Amino acid sequence: MTEPTFTPRVFSGIKPSGGLTLGNYLGAIKRFVGMQGEMETIYCVVDLHAITVWQDPAELANATREVAAGYLAAGLDPTQSILFNQSQVAGHAELGWVFNCVARVGWMNRMTQFKDKAGTNAEKVSLGLYAYPSLMAADILLYHATHVPVGEDQKQHVELTRDIAAKFNHDFGTAFFPITEPVIDGPATRVMNLRDGTRKMSKSGESDMERINMTDDADTIAKKFKKAKTDPAALPDTLDGLAGRPEARNLVDIYAALDDSTPEAVIAAYQGAGWGRFKPALADLAVAKLAPISQEMSRLMNDPAEIDRILAQGAARARQIAEPILKQTYDIVGFLRS
Numbered sequence: 001m002t003e004p005t006f007t008p009r010v011f012s013g014i015k016p017s018g019g020l021t022l023g024n025y026l027g028a029i030k031r032f033v034g035m036q037g038e039m040e041t042i043y044c045v046v047d048l049h050a051i052t053v054w055q056d057p058a059e060l061a062n063a064t065r066e067v068a069a070g071y072l073a074a075g076l077d078p079t080q081s082i083l084f085n086q087s088q089v090a091g092h093a094e095l096g097w098v099f100n101c102v103a104r105v106g107w108m109n110r111m112t113q114f115k116d117k118a119g120t121n122a123e124k125v126s127l128g129l130y131a132y133p134s135l136m137a138a139d140i141l142l143y144h145a146t147h148v149p150v151g152e153d154q155k156q157h158v159e160l161t162r163d164i165a166a167k168f169n170h171d172f173g174t175a176f177f178p179i180t181e182p183v184i185d186g187p188a189t190r191v192m193n194l195r196d197g198t199r200k201m202s203k204s205g206e207s208d209m210e211r212i213n214m215t216d217d218a219d220t221i222a223k224k225f226k227k228a229k230t231d232p233a234a235l236p237d238t239l240d241g242l243a244g245r246p247e248a249r250n251l252v253d254i255y256a257a258l259d260d261s262t263p264e265a266v267i268a269a270y271q272g273a274g275w276g277r278f279k280p281a282l283a284d285l286a287v288a289k290l291a292p293i294s295q296e297m298s299r300l301m302n303d304p305a306e307i308d309r310i311l312a313q314g315a316a317r318a319r320q321i322a323e324p325i326l327k328q329t330y331d332i333v334g335f336l337r338s
Helices: 022-035 057-073 091-100 105-109 112-124 127-141 152-171 218-226 246-258 263-270 275-301 304-333
Strands: 009-014 040-045 082-085 147-149 181-183
Touching: 009 022, 009 057, 009 127, 022 040, 022 057, 022 147, 022 246, 022 275, 040 057, 040 304, 057 082, 057 275, 057 304, 082 304, 091 127, 091 304, 105 127, 112 127, 112 152, 127 152, 152 181, 218 275, 246 263, 246 275, 263 275, 275 304
Parallel strands: 009 040, 009 147, 040 082, 147 181
Antiparallel strands: none
């Protein structure tokens, strides 16, 4: 069987729930923008994933626009990349069902994020929350995406996507779906909590001081970094000296990511410095990088019709790619269409 050649194509998405944080920006959006021009890029607001837990409809619509505004304010060019919200392309749900019938229950039982989110209440959560990794595979493979930029915590879902593609190809004697590669790079692919460096920065954390919201103004950004938890010791002269110091390592990683540098370079520049020197420098850098994005997001959110227009145009472009791939999938499976 001749192996097909797939167009190099990136797909990734962000769920519209709870507002964008610095973690979304450094772990995802900044990297998405940086990949424009390297290959074909398709980016999505994954609103179908949002409803795996109940969402207020008006808040969901607003959150969807906010994520789109975050993409655009950070530099995503809707003429260069495709930007849309997932529910406007029906093929995501349709291919998701096909993949529900390809994926195995045992694979889903190994998904650590479901266990984390369901906790001890697994019997009462939605079926969608259990099965959403299969929909995530459909999101990716509906476009024959070859690369997916993800944080370390999402790598397992790309591995599941590879398993589903391989099983579909094997079951139907084809090489139709690519074996997608995860792209994990950069110093802050997993941004941690500003009050507890052992926990990921979250939209749903108890205190607003735990996170940098992408809608925070300059004064709020500076205040949060200056009050971020640290330890008494100064910065070491090597990166190894940050072992066992999660809050310190997190702030160094954030500085490196904002500065397009490396943690090693940050340590070289600030070795021996106390937090009274480093945190104000980090705050200034963060304000310089993030405040313009916050201001542009605010401007865009005041013009929801423009955001909706961009998402609609992106959805039309996405469907042009997705519909032939879905049609071929149906042909391979044997679905009869009159």
